[in-house]
Amino acid sequence: MNFEPTISLDKIDDVPDSSPLVNRYSQICLKHDGDQLLLVLPTQAEINSDLPWSETWQELKHLLQTKEQSWQVGTKVCLIAKDRLLDARQLQTIAETLNEVKLSLETISTNRRQTAVAAATSGYSVQQTSLSEPLNPESSEIDSPSLVLAEPLYIQSTVRSGVEIRHPGTVVICGDLNPGGKAIAAGDIFVWGRLRGIAHAGAQGNRQCRIAALQMEFTQLRIADAVARPPKLRPRRLSPELAFVTIEGIRLVKTLDFAKTYIFSSSKEAWVDKNEAK
Amino acid sequence: MSRIIVVTSGKGGVGKTTTTSNLGAALAKQNRSVALIDADFGLRNLDLLLGLEERVVYTAIDVLAGECRLAQALVKDKRLKGLVLLPAAQNRNKESVQPEQMKKLANALAKGYDYIIIDCPAGIELGFRNAISAAEEALIVTTPEVAAVRDADRVIGLLEAEGVNKIGLIVNRVKPLMVEENKMMSVEDVLELLGVPLIGVVPDDEKVIVATNRGEPLVLGEYDSVPALAYSNIARRLEGEKVPFLDLMANQGNILSRLRRMFGG
Ligand SMILES: Nc1ncnc2c1ncn2[C@@H]1O[C@H](COP(=O)(O)OP(=O)(O)O)[C@@H](O)[C@H]1O
Ligand SMILES: [Mg+2]
Numbered sequence: 001m002n003f004e005p006t007i008s009l010d011k012i013d014d015v016p017d018s019s020p021l022v023n024r025y026s027q028i029c030l031k032h033d034g035d036q037l038l039l040v041l042p043t044q045a046e047i048n049s050d051l052p053w054s055e056t057w058q059e060l061k062h063l064l065q066t067k068e069q070s071w072q073v074g075t076k077v078c079l080i081a082k083d084r085l086l087d088a089r090q091l092q093t094i095a096e097t098l099n100e101v102k103l104s105l106e107t108i109s110t111n112r113r114q115t116a117v118a119a120a121t122s123g124y125s126v127q128q129t130s131l132s133e134p135l136n137p138e139s140s141e142i143d144s145p146s147l148v149l150a151e152p153l154y155i156q157s158t159v160r161s162g163v164e165i166r167h168p169g170t171v172v173i174c175g176d177l178n179p180g181g182k183a184i185a186a187g188d189i190f191v192w193g194r195l196r197g198i199a200h201a202g203a204q205g206n207r208q209c210r211i212a213a214l215q216m217e218f219t220q221l222r223i224a225d226a227v228a229r230p231p232k233l234r235p236r237r238l239s240p241e242l243a244f245v246t247i248e249g250i251r252l253v254k255t256l257d258f259a260k261t262y263i264f265s266s267s268k269e270a271w272v273d274k275n276e277a278k
Numbered sequence: 279m280s281r282i283i284v285v286t287s288g289k290g291g292v293g294k295t296t297t298t299s300n301l302g303a304a305l306a307k308q309n310r311s312v313a314l315i316d317a318d319f320g321l322r323n324l325d326l327l328l329g330l331e332e333r334v335v336y337t338a339i340d341v342l343a344g345e346c347r348l349a350q351a352l353v354k355d356k357r358l359k360g361l362v363l364l365p366a367a368q369n370r371n372k373e374s375v376q377p378e379q380m381k382k383l384a385n386a387l388a389k390g391y392d393y394i395i396i397d398c399p400a401g402i403e404l405g406f407r408n409a410i411s412a413a414e415e416a417l418i419v420t421t422p423e424v425a426a427v428r429d430a431d432r433v434i435g436l437l438e439a440e441g442v443n444k445i446g447l448i449v450n451r452v453k454p455l456m457v458e459e460n461k462m463m464s465v466e467d468v469l470e471l472l473g474v475p476l477i478g479v480v481p482d483d484e485k486v487i488v489a490t491n492r493g494e495p496l497v498l499g500e501y502d503s504v505p506a507l508a509y510s511n512i513a514r515r516l517e518g519e520k521v522p523f524l525d526l527m528a529n530q531g532n533i534l535s536r537l538r539r540m541f542g543g
Contacts, residue, residue, distance in 0.1 A: 062439040160435030
């Protein structure tokens with residue numbers, strides 16, 4: 001029998017990305033841990049393809065530029081490199097990049113011998129971890145989809161075309177989400193500006209999550225497994241709107257009316273009209 | 279203090295090279311010294327647009343390889359005092375240059391010229407990284423088309439991530455008639471999406487193509503052509519002057535639609 005490669009067009013469009021949701025968070029992440037900061041790199045497996053080093057570095061730069069700088073000058077950083085192979089030059093690039101935002105790289109946590117050697121030679125303190133044990137109690141929640149959401153990610157700039165924000169918690173964007181830009185959150189998404197790109201809330205399957213924006217001009221909205229596209233003609237609304245999942249799918253209402261009118265029904269896994277719920 | 283400015287867009291064919299050559303000429307005409315760097319290795323054509331092609335002897339690559347001195351590689355424009363070009367090699371591939379080397383060239387030129395303007399290749403790969411590596415400021419060129427604006431947006435994001443925050447926007451090839459008929463994005467639409475300050479609006483005009491083919495920057499020709507005026511206005515705004523934008527829409531539509539435009543309707 002002849003197996004022809006098939007390129008199927010049918011309906012693919014209507015199914016949200018079927019890749020495991022965990023992989024959506026294969027992004028560099030920066031988090032507080034006592035008086036130090038943890039810089040967590042995705043594992044080799046999480047960056048499904050061989051993402052070139054330059055991409056990882058760009059992402060780091062971008063993260064540091066857009067993240068609200070909620071640290072003290074000179075805060076120490078522990079790099080959780082997991083199974084990533086890093087040479088002395090790459091470690092130096094990371095250190096320099098951190099330096100630019102007044103952070104200082106102190107410790108490298110890794111389970112690769114080569115990375116450990118490079119780190120030690122460059123004068124960093126090294127924590128070598130074995131592959132099986134969790135690298136760090138803090139970082140384990142990133143490794144497994146957990147019900148506990150990470151602290152909200154606050155982005156203080158416009159998310160431009162080509163940028164994808166992934167976060168295992170709620171995302172707040174203080175700016176626009178432009179066409180070609182994407183925000184994927186395990187929690188809610190709030191855009192304090194125009195939402196013109198793609199937003200996916202509740203990306204780990206939580207249908208209770210919501211998406212709100214001062215102005216909804218989205219390319220696509222997704223909440224858990226539901227997808228919504230804008231109708232061909234949608235008059236510009238002047239008031240902020242909020243999107244949520246009802247039994248019929250994603251619905252948009254004026255943000256002001258939402259809390260008054262809707263309540264989440266766990267049995268139906270959807271928001272229902274308060275009056276009808278009784 | 280000299281200024282190192284990269285002219286970039288993401289998308290190809292939107293007018294980066296046209297902007298670089300005309301802006302360089304306009305600044306030189308306003309008595310500034312200007313060095314233009316062609317960073318589009320492999321596809322050079324800034325020399326063509328400036329009409330300097332047959333005078334190119336050495337290129338940036340030769341300078342980097344130590345085969346000639348920087349001053350030897352610079353091609354002087356005889357028509358405009360103060361305007362020089364550092365040509366790109368046409369035969370070498372882009373990988374033969376590194377961001378650090380571009381930085382060296384630009385910084386060396388910055389010692390002798392008021393403006394260093396870098397003509398960036400299309401795309402966002404190594405050629406782009408080379409071109410922006412030395413830049414302190416950027417001019418984003420876009421046409422009022424969805425795809426061009428999308429790419430411009432992406433490039434602005436990359437520039438911001440690199441710490442290049444002084445960004446000016448040039449909307450090129452605007453067709454007032456099409457805007458009026460709602461068939462083309464307006465300058466306002468573009469501005470609203472990109473959210474960076476506007477520094478120039480250039481109409482779509484066949485005089486631009488004629489000048490390109492002749493290898494003669496517009497400001498050298500008849501001064502009163504609209505695109506020539508648009509470029510010298512950009513040069514003046516770069517110099518810090520407040521110059522009102524040309525009302526390209528002035529001849530379009532009736533009184534009512536013009537009023538609506540004025541009041542942002
Ligand atoms: N304002 C304009 N009006 C008409 N033609 C233009 C205008 N700007 C650029 N062009 C034409 O568009 C083409 C591409 O321009 P170019 O500057 O080479 O783009 P890029 O450097 O971005 O690839 C050229 O043929 C040029 O003459
Ligand atoms: Mg060009």
